């Protein structure tokens with residue numbers, strides 16, 4: 001297997017697992033950039049936002065009211081969630097359901113902050129995220145021990161504050177709204193941007209009550225993608241990784 005071959009080389013060099021932590025607001029490009037960075041470096045990829053989205057889907061699927069915080073937390077503690085960590089195909093399954101597409105629907109985007117601001121849910125999903133990050137140090141893992149790119153809102157600050165590379169990906173509100181409008185509505189005209197505002201601006205305001213992702217914490221490098229296209233942003237992040245971590249990549 002390709003990954004296995006990379007891991008053998010990696011281990012022969014005696015290199016240890018690298019953890020790249022990336023946070024940022026909605027539409028800054030975290031998911032698309034992190035996936036590409038992970039793929040190019042032969043690392044695993046963890047989309048922690050997808051875990052909050054999957055928890056929201058699961059609660060709605062099971063008919064649990066999102067306003068009943070204790071019931072949601074109880075449900076999430078036992079959630080049979082399987083997160084794929086292959087950056088080429090990062091599948092999300094809950095209780096055998098492939099929810100990769102369903103969790104991106106507007107109904108979930110609008111509701112997810114109610115789950116993401118539940119501190120008991122954060123504790124449970126944070127525990128699973130730390131376990132996955134630690135697991136990628138093992139040679140038997142997807143990355144063959146090379147490591148992982150994990151992205152979300154609190155990875156640089158709470159989940160992996162001692163990551164080798166800590167990065168805040170930002171972009172202007174205008175750029176983020178236009179990107180999301182193009183993605184969801186296929187256009188960045190005024191109507192499409194307005195229709196996207198709730199799931200970008202309101203959601204970031206709600207989410208920032210429990211995580212600090214609008215300003216870089218100490219030691220976190222900021223990359224502003226407002227004026228960069230996707231490939232330029234990937235390159236800017238790879239440059240930060242190369243400067244910061246001894247990847248031998």
Ligand SMILES: Nc1ncnc2c1ncn2[C@@H]1O[C@H](COP(=O)(O)OP(=O)(O)O)[C@@H](O)[C@H]1O
Nearest residue numbers: 026027028029030031032179183228229230233
């Ligand atoms: N630097 C960029 N320039 C232009 N479009 C981008 C850039 N980064 C991401 N995109 C596009 O913007 C949309 C939102 O990106 P995404 O990775 O989902 O952001 P996030 O995970 O931060 O919410 C996607 O359609 C993506 O392809």
Ligand SMILES: Nc1ccn([C@H]2C[C@H](O)[C@@H](COP(=O)(O)OP(=O)(O)O)O2)c(=O)n1
Nearest residue numbers: 026027048049050052112116152153154207
């Ligand atoms: N580590 C994380 C990751 C995501 N979240 C929350 C914040 C968001 O509202 C949801 C979904 O995150 P996601 O990264 O998929 O959202 P965007 O694609 O950036 O719009 O989860 C969080 O609170 N902590």
